[in-house]
Amino acid sequence: MKIRTFEYFIKEAVGSLKRNRLMSLASVSTVALSLLILGMFLVMVLNLNNMASNLESQVQISVYLNEGLSDMEIREVGTRITKLAGVNQVIFINKEEALNRFKQRLGEQQSILKALDGNNPLPNAFEVKMDKPEGVKPVAQAIAQFKGVENAKFGQEVVEQLFALTKMVRIFGVVLIGFLALAALFIISNTIRLTVFARRKEIGIMKYVGATDWFIRWPFLIEGMILGFGGALVAVVLLNQLYGALIQQVYESLAFLPLIPQYPFITTISIVLMLVGTLIGALGSNISLRKFMQV
Amino acid sequence: MINLSGISKVYDNGCVALSDVTVDIPKGDFVFVVGPSGAGKSTFIKLIFREELPTTGKLIVNGRDVGELQPSEVPYLRRNLGIVFQDYRLLPDKTVYENVAFAMQVIEASEREIKRRVIQVLDLVGLRHKAKSCPCELSGGEQQRIAIARAIVNSPVVVIADEPTGNLDPETSWEIMKIFNRINKGGTTIVMVTHDKTVVDAMKKRVIAVEKGKIVRDEVKGVYGYEN
Numbered sequence: 001m002k003i004r005t006f007e008y009f010i011k012e013a014v015g016s017l018k019r020n021r022l023m024s025l026a027s028v029s030t031v032a033l034s035l036l037i038l039g040m041f042l043v044m045v046l047n048l049n050n051m052a053s054n055l056e057s058q059v060q061i062s063v064y065l066n067e068g069l070s071d072m073e074i075r076e077v078g079t080r081i082t083k084l085a086g087v088n089q090v091i092f093i094n095k096e097e098a099l100n101r102f103k104q105r106l107g108e109q110q111s112i113l114k115a116l117d118g119n120n121p122l123p124n125a126f127e128v129k130m131d132k133p134e135g136v137k138p139v140a141q142a143i144a145q146f147k148g149v150e151n152a153k154f155g156q157e158v159v160e161q162l163f164a165l166t167k168m169v170r171i172f173g174v175v176l177i178g179f180l181a182l183a184a185l186f187i188i189s190n191t192i193r194l195t196v197f198a199r200r201k202e203i204g205i206m207k208y209v210g211a212t213d214w215f216i217r218w219p220f221l222i223e224g225m226i227l228g229f230g231g232a233l234v235a236v237v238l239l240n241q242l243y244g245a246l247i248q249q250v251y252e253s254l255a256f257l258p259l260i261p262q263y264p265f266i267t268t269i270s271i272v273l274m275l276v277g278t279l280i281g282a283l284g285s286n287i288s289l290r291k292f293m294q295v
Numbered sequence: 296m297i298n299l300s301g302i303s304k305v306y307d308n309g310c311v312a313l314s315d316v317t318v319d320i321p322k323g324d325f326v327f328v329v330g331p332s333g334a335g336k337s338t339f340i341k342l343i344f345r346e347e348l349p350t351t352g353k354l355i356v357n358g359r360d361v362g363e364l365q366p367s368e369v370p371y372l373r374r375n376l377g378i379v380f381q382d383y384r385l386l387p388d389k390t391v392y393e394n395v396a397f398a399m400q401v402i403e404a405s406e407r408e409i410k411r412r413v414i415q416v417l418d419l420v421g422l423r424h425k426a427k428s429c430p431c432e433l434s435g436g437e438q439q440r441i442a443i444a445r446a447i448v449n450s451p452v453v454v455i456a457d458e459p460t461g462n463l464d465p466e467t468s469w470e471i472m473k474i475f476n477r478i479n480k481g482g483t484t485i486v487m488v489t490h491d492k493t494v495v496d497a498m499k500k501r502v503i504a505v506e507k508g509k510i511v512r513d514e515v516k517g518v519y520g521y522e523n
Contacts, residue, residue, distance in 0.1 A: 206401050210373035
């Protein structure tokens with residue numbers, strides 16, 4: 001394709017975007033909304049996955065003890081745990097320390113503690129560190145059977161719950177994104193349809209003087225791609241701002257949540273969104289051209 | 296240049312537009328296609344620029360078998376044909392120059408070539424001085440001259456005209472015919488559908504009369520032969 005021809009295509013596409021300002025705006029907004037939601041789901045699913053993998057790699061078991069055990073009994077449980085195969089380190093956390101740790105985690109949300117009315121509902125506990133993640137599950141199950149042990153929790157349970165949640169979010173996301181992508185396709189193809197209709201006379205003349213189908217199609221395809229890309233750009237800017245704000249918020253008040261750092265994470269998602277947006281634009285345009293270019 | 300042998304065209308609704316038509320139009324010919332409304336004249340020329348496909352028969356235009364052409368090859372057939380319509384079909388938001396240049400732009404001619412040729416054809420139709428005007432500022436005759444300029448700017452071997460003087464007064468029609476005559480003298484084949492008795496009778500060119508889808512008359516220096 002000659003540069004001058006390409007310039008002609010761009011000029012035609014931009015001119016037509018200007019002519020159909022309102023429809024163009026509607027198209028860009030729909031694509032932006034769809035891609036923003038797609039981006040949000042991507043961010044959510046990837047973060048949940050990340051949290052799950054983080055937890056999975058942890059080799060720690062939290063052993064919560066029954067209320068009212070004597071020091072002797074507590075020590076006995078500790079000794080039995082230490083003797084188990086694969087156990088590396090056993091640390092005792094008493095009720096008071098557990099509460100202190102909880103206070104630290106709460107950060108600015110100390111008001112929650114007021115609801116406790118000075119009581120400490122947290123049990124005495126052991127933190128058991130293991131050599132390898134494989135040993136965690138059988139050891140935790142064994143400890144749970146010990147006398148004086150309320151329960152023994154390890155990352156795997158949370159991991160399973162997180163994976164279940166990720167799966168749900170993913171299914172819901174795919175359905176929602178599917179609908180939104182269809183809406184975006186529909187509105188872009190309608191915008192292009194208007195353009196094709198407005199220029200049907202010109203298209204007819206082009207055909208009579210021997211323009212190839214692709215020569216006629218390109219300006220419309222470019223128009224669709226600009227709409228899709230424009231929408232994606234809006235979505236990317238918003239997503240970037242929103243994720244930035246979320247990270248800031250989490251660092252300030254929920255620092256223990258292991259969120260994926262903003263960069264290069266959001267950059268990668270942005271590239272994906274812009275490609276998807278442009279593709280939706282080209283597809284929407286193509287649908288219209290197939291239907292309405294029989295001049 | 297154009298050869299129809301045993302051409303029939305039946306539309307989807309069952310209407311028979313042409314039935315077993317065989318005719319040869321050699322290079323440089325000037326042919327009027329005449330006949331009553333609905334006789335099949337428009338179908339005749341639509342087949343030539345492959346707006347329609349023949350139902351049966353063989354149609355050769357400029358060495359190409361039109362019935363065998365792939366859709367992607369049609370533009371290349373049309374680059375050798377110039378088409379002129381009764382309603383001019385100019386683009387109102389482009390100037391006279393741009394309207395003519397447009398036909399060269401879409402086949403990706405060079406800017407220099409476009410400039411040279413557009414000026415040349417505007418000279419030929421006598422409207423170089425209107426190059427910067429908008430079509431809406433021109434009379435019907437002038438608009439048709441621009442449409443002719445656009446049709447011939449890519450130097451086609453055949454010019455097909457569908458009632459080019461249908462909307463024009465006799466004097467202007469005559470001007471238009473003089474332009475067609477000039478184009479024909481340059482070696483371009485002209486196929487013109489018309490209802491203009493005066494023009495056909497005065498030009499003394501080949502006349503093909505079509506009635507009910509069949510050629511009923513083909514005369515070298517013919518006359519219109521119908522009452523207007």
